[in-house]
Each structure stands twice: as structure tokens, then as C-alpha cells.
Amino acid sequence: MKKIRAVIASKNPAKINAVSSILANLEWTVDLSAVEAASGVSEQPFSQEETRQGAKNRAANALGDFDFAIGLEGGVYEMEGILYLCNWGALTTKDGRMYTAAGAQIPLPKAIADKLYSGAELGPVMDDYANEIGIRHHKGAIGILTDGAVNRGEMFSHVVKLLIGQYQLDSD
Numbered sequence: 001m002k003k004i005r006a007v008i009a010s011k012n013p014a015k016i017n018a019v020s021s022i023l024a025n026l027e028w029t030v031d032l033s034a035v036e037a038a039s040g041v042s043e044q045p046f047s048q049e050e051t052r053q054g055a056k057n058r059a060a061n062a063l064g065d066f067d068f069a070i071g072l073e074g075g076v077y078e079m080e081g082i083l084y085l086c087n088w089g090a091l092t093t094k095d096g097r098m099y100t101a102a103g104a105q106i107p108l109p110k111a112i113a114d115k116l117y118s119g120a121e122l123g124p125v126m127d128d129y130a131n132e133i134g135i136r137h138h139k140g141a142i143g144i145l146t147d148g149a150v151n152r153g154e155m156f157s158h159v160v161k162l163l164i165g166q167y168q169l170d171s172d
């Protein structure tokens, strides 16, 4: 059986669990590591481009000697005066391939958007809004805003499926 060494560029359990749950369903044996890696963008990315670039940078910075690295990044962007949450992923391989994919997008309530425009980060703002601690590590903003219908791990696992699917298409 094919054996692969992969790395996820974050220590956030919502991201690690998303990757490990998808890799567990593959036909290959995958040994998954988790490392912190710089995104090279703002702590709170404010456009689709910046969020996608953050995902790509994380993957590239985590790759080292692994067969492939996955970077996942959350951000926000404005459309028609509404601030949306967006999510991007990137998978880069040791032979130089780079795949990207995006996940769910959902509008943020105005009270949350106003705080982000004032320079706050979504993680603490969400905790304040929902009166909970560490939302970004489990259900995420998307879990709060969908009344629990979709949590952050599930949302990222879809992004990881889109990445792995592209990778598999090109692998033998």
C-alpha cells in the first residue's frame, strides 16, 4: 500500500481534525504531522486574494521534507456592502504542484462586521458575540451563524476533499 507523509500547517484542532478525517478515508496509509507555519498575510485577512495567499504560504512554509502540505486559512471580504466569512485551502507537493480550493462563505452580522472594520480579529469577536471561549478551535463562526448546522471542522473537511481530489487525479 502507498505510504505518504503529510503535514497540516496549523495546530488548530478544527483544521487538524478536518485533514485527518479525510485522509483516514483514502486507500493510502498517511502519516499526518501538524506544525505552525507563517501565513505571511495579516492575522485577519480582508480579501479573498489575501486569504487564498495565506493558505498557499502556510502550505509552502510547512512543506519541508513531507510528500505534501496543506494550508487552511479563514478570512473575510466585502461584497455589496456586506462582509462575508470566506475560507481557502492549498495543498503543495514536494514535486512542486500547488492546488487551491475554497470553502463555504456566509455573511457576518453587522455588529461583528463593524468590529472587524475597527481592527479586531474575528476569533475574539465571535467569542464575545456568542459568550463562549475558543470558538475558532471547534464550531467556528460558521457554527454560531448556522445555529450548529455546519461547524468549522466540517466546513474545512470539504475544502480538504476538494484539495485531495485534485491531488489524487494527478497521482498514480
Ligand SMILES: O=P(O)(O)OP(=O)(O)OP(=O)(O)OC[C@H]1O[C@@H](n2cnc3c(O)ncnc32)[C@H](O)[C@@H]1O
Residues within 6 Å of the ligand: 009, 010, 011, 012, 015, 043, 044, 045, 072, 073, 074, 075, 121, 122, 123, 124, 126, 135, 136, 137, 139, 140, 141, 142, 152
Ligand atoms: O491557528 P491558526 O491555524 O492560525 O487558526 P485560526 O483559528 O487563527 O484561523 P485563521 O488564522 O485561518 O483565521 C484567520 C482569522 O479569522 C478568524 N477566524 C476565521 N474563521 C473563524 C471562525 O470560523 N471562527 C472564529 N474565528 C475565525 C481567526 O481567529 C483569525 O483571526
Ligand SMILES: [Mg+2]
Residues within 6 Å of the ligand: 043
Ligand atoms: Mg490564525
